[in-house]
Amino acid sequence: MSERYHAPTVTTAYDRPPMQDPDLNDPRVKEAMAHVKSLLGFIGDDPEREGLLETPKRVVKAMHEHFQGYSMRPEDVLSKTFTEIEGYDQMVLLSDIDVHSHCEHHMVPFIGKAHVAYIPDGKVVGLSKLAKLVEIYSKRLQVQEKLTAQIANALEEHLKPRGVAVVVQARHFCMCYRGVHQPSAWTTTSKLFGEFLESAATRAEFLKLIELPRPDR
Ligand SMILES: [Zn+2]
Secondary structure, three states, rough: OOOOOOOOOOOOOOOOOOOOOOOOOOOOHHHHHHHHHHHHHHHOOOOOOHHHHOHHHHHHHHHHHHOOOHOOHHHHHHHOOOOOOOOOOOOOEEEEEEEEEEEEEOOOOOEEEEEEEEEEOOOOOOHHHHHHHHHHHHOOEEEOOOOOOHHHHHHHHHHHOEEEEEEEEEHHHHHHHOOOOOOOOEEEEEEEEEEEEEHHHHHHHHHHHHHHHHOOO
């Protein structure tokens, strides 16, 4: 088995520069392109026809982007915190964060929204960091249950807030056009810590807030 491929771009700031393309001369990138070419033959097409000649390169580039979460770490986005918050001790909620991930069983997309909340204990993180945290874990091969737990666990571990709540709602393409063929089915997962778990009132407030109408919907 070949050595595990490591994406060349390891930039962790949220406002990172545009991602670099994979190095097409890297032997592992070449090997991946050869595998894509082999798959094109496997599905019954001709990898040598004009329209498919560049496809292995495009697929590898797309994969490089889809799975950039492997080169990012949650501690890099959650280590910078702010304490000048005038004693703010109520819920912070970032809702409707886009989720674009790939199921680890079929390597096809699942897409939806994440709602991430916490109750600070003296310190907060930049709001964009919550979205970044979702991206770090969703740009990997995933199952939705694990994705939800990883987002919540990272907040719990690095921020040590009084409570964490994460809800993810997604449609899984592997259930849409294959298998059970349920294109309308939504999967909802949640992971709660601290006051969200202990207090029914806090949990109810969170659920009410994520169901509130938004100005754009
Ligand atoms: Zn699947």
